[in-house]
Ligand SMILES: *[C@@H]1O[C@H](CO)[C@@H](O)[C@H](O)[C@H]1NC(C)=O
Ligand SMILES: *[C@@H]1O[C@H](CO)[C@@H](O)[C@H](O)[C@H]1NC(C)=O
Ligand SMILES: *[C@@H]1O[C@H](CO)[C@@H](O)[C@H](O)[C@H]1NC(C)=O
Ligand SMILES: *[C@@H]1O[C@H](CO)[C@@H](O)[C@H](O)[C@H]1NC(C)=O
Ligand SMILES: *[C@@H]1O[C@H](CO)[C@@H](O)[C@H](O)[C@H]1NC(C)=O
Ligand SMILES: *[C@@H]1O[C@H](CO)[C@@H](O)[C@H](O)[C@H]1NC(C)=O
């Protein structure tokens with residue numbers, strides 16, 4: 001008997017899917033995000049649909065709506081996503097205008113199979129992404145629908161009627177999950193008086209998603225599940241677009257940001273801004289979701305593609321300083337978001353530690369600290385003001401071709417200083433941002449959560 005109970009207890013610990021969630025926020029908010037999401041750090045957000053047609057939402061739209069996706073090859077597209085180094089993708093399945101990229105029965109005559117491309121673009125991208133491997137597949141879904149008569153009637157009633165939800169949005173969400181099995185559901189279009197989580201039946205949906213759906217163990221969701229929900233409930237917090245709070249957050253969050261489309265003149269600047277934003281965000285416990293939009297023919301503009309490749313080169317050359325890291329006891333060198341130095345960390349030995357811990361402690365024998373230097377330092381001298389050295393402290397630069405370049409340092413009041421003037425620029429994999437790896441620094445007992 002006792003043995004069986006032990007085995008049962010063991011199974012309960014190992015099998016989180018046995019946990020049953022109830023359709024209320026206390027219960028739903030208690031679900032831990034699947035670990036892959038925190039480890040992934042960097043995703044690509046793809047906004048694609050009929051609003052990619054230039055004249056959408058004006059009188060020319062019906063003339064232009066021959067959205068063709070003629071140049072679209074899902075394998076080429078998946079290759080571009082892979083080259084960016086991102087570990088997840090979020091593709092629009094339906095935007096606010098209601099057009100769906102999959103053959104939704106609830107969107108008859110207004111989806112990519114019935115009109116325009118005559119292809120299941122969502123399914124094509126999903127299959128190509130899964131084939132490439134190493135990227136989690138996710139999808140964006142607009143709760144509201146600007147033109148649907150049922151939605152407009154419910155909206156006029158401030159959500160006191162819910163015919164649109166019963167007949168359209170809820171069945172669509174079930175269809176998406178059952179047939180396309182996304183690892184991310186990125187809800188949006190969640191505003192308007194009365195158009196709240198009760199109107200959209202969001203808590204019922206999430207309870208089903210977490211308890212019974214085919215993705216119950218792998219799915220991560222955001223927080224835009226009805227008016228007033230964002231930044232309060234759900235999975236990870238997105239709050240508003242371009243959300244980038246100043247400090248380490250106690251709940252997992254995501255910054256959905258846009259790649260600056262400035263011309264070639266701004267090219268290097270754009271790469272540096274995107275990489276800087278990525279490292280700022282992961283230093284503070286967030287994930288970075290970078291938006292790109294193919295044109296209506298399905299091409300990712302060559303300028304964007306080139307930028308994604310450059311970001312990918314940086315990310316691959318600094319893999320261990322980015323993926324599966326945790327924030328450190330300090331997020332940057334001067335508590336300002338203009339800081340030149342941002343930190344992440346790894347532990348050699350994580351035995352007995354909570355895999356959901358918000359940050360890694362500083363333990364001399366255990367902690368590896370990564371310092372991202374996002375501005376070229378004055379006089380080629382990098383100050384790391386938060387690192388306290390010991391006689392065994394070791395500093396290495398992430399060099400080109402995955403080489404590790406040992407660096408000497410001097411102690412100064414408040415931290416260490418590393419002179420990089422002896423290095424030729426060819427030793428750096430990227431001069432936009434470079435990374436120092438610090439091992440065996442002194443113990444520090446600091447709690448960044450305050
Ligand atoms: C929410 O669900 C939990 C778990 O079933 C339950 O214990 C709790 O009483 C519920 N809270 C509310 C406010 O209904
Ligand atoms: C399709 O749309 C394009 C504009 O994107 C337009 O130039 C072209 O004439 C349209 N073709 C047809 C057959 O309507
Ligand atoms: C709908 O419900 C709200 C409260 O949620 C109420 O204030 C409003 O008067 C109701 N009726 C209409 C037609 O909006
Ligand atoms: C920097 O932080 C301040 C306050 O936390 C905020 O108002 C500002 O928008 C931030 N700037 C950037 C570029 O994130
Ligand atoms: C890892 O940490 C655990 C718990 O502190 C300890 O028991 C174990 O000996 C450590 N393992 C190594 C290889 O240091
Ligand atoms: C680094 O520290 C030195 C010595 O304190 C100081 O003179 C120098 O201005 C600092 N450099 C930067 C970029 O803050």
Ligand SMILES: *[C@@H]1O[C@H](CO)[C@@H](O)[C@H](O)[C@H]1NC(C)=O
Pocket residue numbers: 316317319401402
């Ligand atoms: C560097 O290492 C990463 C991670 O192991 C790998 O993906 C990448 O291809 C390597 N880059 C080079 C230039 O060897």
